[in-house]
Amino acid sequence: MSPRRDDPLETMSKRQKQAPQGVAAKVQEEEHRRRTRFLLLFSASTSLILFGIGIKVLLNDMVGYGLALVGAGTVTVFALVQYHLLKQRMLFENITIFAMSVLVLMLVSTGGEDGTAALWSYIYPLLVTYVAGLRKGVLYCSLMYFAVLAIMLKPEIFGLLSPYSSDFKLRYLLSYLFTTLFSFVIESSRQASANELLRLGKEMETASRLDVLTGLANRRHMQSLLDEAEYDFGRSRTDYAVLMVDIDHFKRVNDRFGHSAGDAALQSVSAVFEHGLRQTDTASRWGGEEFLVLLRGASASDAPQIAERIRKATELLAIPCLADLAADKAEGRADVSTLHLTVSVGVALRKHAESLADTLLKADNCLYEAKRSGRNQVCPASPY
Structure with missing residues (x-):
C-alpha cells in the first residue's frame, strides 16, 4: 500500500x-x-x-x-x-x-x-x-x-x-x-x-518552522516545541514521550535508486506521520533520514503503541521508482521498481528525575539498540 x-x-x-x-x-x-x-x-x-x-x-x-x-x-x-x-x-x-x-x-x-x-x-x-x-x-x-x-x-x-x-x-x-x-x-x-x-x-x-522537503516541523521548531513540553511538564506534570525514528538502509535507497527516490522515501514516511499520529502529536525531520516525534500527554503504554503503528504503516509502503545504479542499467534492469521501506524506532518517556537531554539521549540509544537487533522494530526504554 x-x-x-x-x-x-x-x-x-x-x-x-x-x-x-x-x-x-x-x-x-x-x-x-x-x-x-x-x-x-x-x-x-x-x-x-x-x-x-x-x-x-x-x-x-x-x-x-x-x-x-x-x-x-x-x-x-x-x-x-x-x-x-x-x-x-x-x-x-x-x-x-x-x-x-x-x-x-x-x-x-x-x-x-x-x-x-x-x-x-x-x-x-x-x-x-x-x-x-x-x-x-x-x-x-x-x-x-x-x-x-x-x-x-x-x-x-x-x-x-x-x-x-x-x-x-x-x-x-x-x-x-x-x-x-x-x-x-x-x-x-x-x-x-x-x-x-x-x-x-x-x-x-x-519557512523557519518547517522542513521544505517533507513539510514536517524542522529541528529548530521541534526544539522550541520540546522546550514548551518541558515547561508544561515542570509546571503541571503533563507527561510526554519522544520517538526517534530512522529509515532503515536509507543509504542503499540513494545508491540504488538515486536521490529523487530518497526524497520520495522521506516524503512517504512523512505522510505516514501525517495520517498516523494524534492531533496533539508533532513529527519533525530531525536530520537526514531521522525523525523525532513529540507525543504530548502520552502514557507509558500509549507511546509504544503509536510507534508500532508507525512502523507497521511504513512497512506497507510501496513506492514506484527507477533503479539508478550503473550495474543495473548495464544489465538492463532500469525498469520501474517498487521501493519498500522499514523504520526502526526508539521510544522514551520523560521521567521526573531526568532532563530533556536525558530523555532524548535515551530515545537515541533505544533507536540504535533497535538497529543492532535487526532493524524494523520498536525499542522502548525502561520501564516499558
Missing part, C-alpha cells in the same frame, strides 16, 4: 494555515498601537486647538459657534481620559470619530468666521479612513459627503441660511470629493502593502 504523497509545497501550505498566526497577530497588534498613538496625539493637539479657537470665537460674541468648538474639545478630552482609565481602544476611536463627525457638520452648517470653518472638514476623510480602516472609512466618509452635499445645496431643508457663494460651493464640493476619494486610494494602497508584508512575514515564519 502506498499512501498518496502530498506535494511538499501543498503540505507546507496546509501546515501554514494550521500554524499559530504569530506574525499576523504581532503585525495587527503593532498596527493597532500605531493607530492609537496617532489618535492620542491628534486628539490632544485637536482639543487644544478647539479650546483656543472656541474661546476666541466666544469673545467675539459668536456664542453658538464657540460653544460647538468648546463642546467638541470637551468630548475629545473625555475620550482621552476614558482611554487613559479604561484602555478601551475601540471606544476611544468611536468617540473621537463621532465627535469629529458632529463637529464637521456644525462647521459646514454655520460657516464660522468669514465662512472659512468648512475648510477644516478636509481633515475628516484622511483621519477617518486611517483610524477606522478602509471599509468603515468608506461608509463614514460617504455618509459625511452626502450630508455636506445636502447642507450646501439645500440648507433650507435644515432651517439653515447658507453663508457660502455658489462658486465656493462648487469648488468646495469638488475639492472635498477629490480629497475623500484620494483618502480611499491612499488607505487602500497602504493596506495592500501591509497585507503583502504580512503575507511575506507568514511565509518567512512558515
Whole structure:
C-alpha cells in the first residue's frame, strides 16, 4: 500500500494555515498601537486647538459657534481620559470619530468666521479612513459627503441660511470629493502593502518552522516545541514521550535508486506521520533520514503503541521508482521498481528525575539498540 504523497509545497501550505498566526497577530497588534498613538496625539493637539479657537470665537460674541468648538474639545478630552482609565481602544476611536463627525457638520452648517470653518472638514476623510480602516472609512466618509452635499445645496431643508457663494460651493464640493476619494486610494494602497508584508512575514515564519522537503516541523521548531513540553511538564506534570525514528538502509535507497527516490522515501514516511499520529502529536525531520516525534500527554503504554503503528504503516509502503545504479542499467534492469521501506524506532518517556537531554539521549540509544537487533522494530526504554 502506498499512501498518496502530498506535494511538499501543498503540505507546507496546509501546515501554514494550521500554524499559530504569530506574525499576523504581532503585525495587527503593532498596527493597532500605531493607530492609537496617532489618535492620542491628534486628539490632544485637536482639543487644544478647539479650546483656543472656541474661546476666541466666544469673545467675539459668536456664542453658538464657540460653544460647538468648546463642546467638541470637551468630548475629545473625555475620550482621552476614558482611554487613559479604561484602555478601551475601540471606544476611544468611536468617540473621537463621532465627535469629529458632529463637529464637521456644525462647521459646514454655520460657516464660522468669514465662512472659512468648512475648510477644516478636509481633515475628516484622511483621519477617518486611517483610524477606522478602509471599509468603515468608506461608509463614514460617504455618509459625511452626502450630508455636506445636502447642507450646501439645500440648507433650507435644515432651517439653515447658507453663508457660502455658489462658486465656493462648487469648488468646495469638488475639492472635498477629490480629497475623500484620494483618502480611499491612499488607505487602500497602504493596506495592500501591509497585507503583502504580512503575507511575506507568514511565509518567512512558515519557512523557519518547517522542513521544505517533507513539510514536517524542522529541528529548530521541534526544539522550541520540546522546550514548551518541558515547561508544561515542570509546571503541571503533563507527561510526554519522544520517538526517534530512522529509515532503515536509507543509504542503499540513494545508491540504488538515486536521490529523487530518497526524497520520495522521506516524503512517504512523512505522510505516514501525517495520517498516523494524534492531533496533539508533532513529527519533525530531525536530520537526514531521522525523525523525532513529540507525543504530548502520552502514557507509558500509549507511546509504544503509536510507534508500532508507525512502523507497521511504513512497512506497507510501496513506492514506484527507477533503479539508478550503473550495474543495473548495464544489465538492463532500469525498469520501474517498487521501493519498500522499514523504520526502526526508539521510544522514551520523560521521567521526573531526568532532563530533556536525558530523555532524548535515551530515545537515541533505544533507536540504535533497535538497529543492532535487526532493524524494523520498536525499542522502548525502561520501564516499558
